[in-house]
Amino acid sequence: MQPELDALDRRILALVQEDARQPAERIGQAVGLSASAVQRRLARLRETGVIAAEVAVLDPRSLGRPLVMIVDVELERERPELLAAFRRWLAAEPAVQQAWYVTGESDYVLVVTAAAMEAYDALMQRLVAENANVRRFRTRVALGAVKRGLALPVDGA
Amino acid sequence: MQPELDALDRRILALVQEDARQPAERIGQAVGLSASAVQRRLARLRETGVIAAEVAVLDPRSLGRPLVMIVDVELERERPELLAAFRRWLAAEPAVQQAWYVTGESDYVLVVTAAAMEAYDALMQRLVAENANVRRFRTRVALGAVKRGLALPVDGA
């Protein structure tokens, strides 16, 4: 993938990763381009996969899921055949927002949302019961979020 | 905020948090509603803040930022006056995607993106230099992502 993003593309990306619903004309005024030029660039950015998706971000409190847990999961390395199933379990579980495979003592770091601690506990009981290769896990409760987005820096650096 | 989300709202939310660009008519066909009914509900969901934002999700590789680090930051608790500045630093730093204030030994968990390890190291040097209350931090490199979204479960549970 060699999309050759120029400065204009990057400024457009910076805007749409804040608000994907703003009309192309507004973006054009901000970056000094006509609406159709912006549309063309957006189409190309979607086509080439630079824009991977445009999604609605929902408010956790409105959906009754105010809790966030950061979970470190340690797996038994002796059972690689269970790894794929573990990953599928994570992928299929909607309460798991993010799951990173990381270096260090713990093998996976999860970001998990929950309605209440009991629901979270039940989820983790299921995780352990249904994944024999989970050796142990550590939960840290997120008491607050300074930031919780997926935005990326778009400047040339 | 008592938005009273019914089953139809939830199904609409499930769809738009996957793809916010699909026309209301398609959503309507999926949930058994007319396009205008869907539009009305979407307008209300935006109005009440259930839909917090609609954003473009960018591809990290296309932007030359393939690396993700999970960073545990431990602060000195003796200097609460520096805490606000630390949070502002995180908020202002675009490489920091997420920053959670958590229980446990480490005070903050960050999700940081980087173009290369050198750039990440430089960033963390700046973090320490510009925040005197950072006692230490631990970096875990994300070797892979099973999941990396912000999607929430929308079912009544």
Add this chain to the structure above:
DNA sequence: CGTGAAAACATGTAACA
């Protein structure tokens, strides 16, 4: 009150120079 249908309106898309 929320819905569906049809209007007016804005936006996005596809041709042109």
Add this chain to the structure above:
DNA sequence: TGTTACATGTTTTCACG
């Protein structure tokens, strides 16, 4: 690329259940 014409989607209005 910008401009124009065209198609699509959205917003408003209104009558209905």
